[in-house]
Amino acid sequence: MTDVIGQAIYDYHFRLSPGKLLIHNELGKPDEMPVEIYFREEKDMPEMEIMALELCQGKVLDIGAGAGSHALFLQDRDADITALEISPLASGVMRNRGVNKIITTNIFEYSAQQYNTLLLLMNGIGLSATLDGIRKFLQHAKSLLLPGGQLIFDSSDVAYLYKKHKPPTKRYYGEIHFRYEYKKQKTPWFSWLYIDQKNLKAIAKSEGFSMEVLMVDENDQYLARLMCLK
Secondary structure: OOOHHHHHHHHHHHOOOOOOEEEEEOOOOOEEEOHHHHHOOHHHOOHHHHHHHHOOOOEEEEEOOOOOHHHHHHHOOOOEEEEEEOOHHHHHHHHHHOOOOEEEOOHHHOOOOOEEEEEEOOOHHHHHOOHHHHHHHHHHHHHHEEEEEEEEEEEEOOHHHHHOOOOOOOOOOOEEEEEEEEOOEEOOOEEEEOOOHHHHHHHHHHOOEEEEEEEEOOOOEEEEEEEEOO
16 A cells, blocks of 8 residues: 555655645545644543553553654653554654654564553554454454453444445445545555444454443544453
8 A cells, every 4th residue: 555644744744845635435525634633742632542541551562653642652651662553654753753662564464572552542443444354453462462461442433424325235334445645646445444332342252352441422432442351
């Protein structure tokens, strides 16, 4: 996939004539994604993210770390934090911003170490793409977790989208197709998963995790903690 998001993050950080980062979806007109959201400081983070960060314990792997804002939050509090990011350009930005430990790879191809906490914020669990994909992700997560380890992430129930649109008939309604565009460069279409609490709980249980919902906001976004029962 073209490193569109990484390029937008890189240009914004180094002030190289940044452009608009657009998100195309199947349901309507494209939206602009403010690149500065990847550079938030603590004062700009929502309550749900702060709670998630404060619950991180032991060795932490921040999956899909972006520009490193969450990793820097934890690093400033002396946490043992490693940032994992698939984008080489975003990894370079994190390095320039002072993140100490960075791994540049696809999470599904990583197995070098084990951690007490796997963190996926800004709906990072969506990288699972599908309901079948989240099963595969949780199976892989087990190999990355130390005994008693936890996953912390947010997601949301997007059933509200289908008040105006017909839900898909051949896939789960939370498997949304997107593509990014930046400076006339577009990614291929890809699926990103938004999973409702009921489906998540059932899948987590079948894969050997207990599930706790820690917070729900007015938009049906929720913060979940999965504990590995192995």
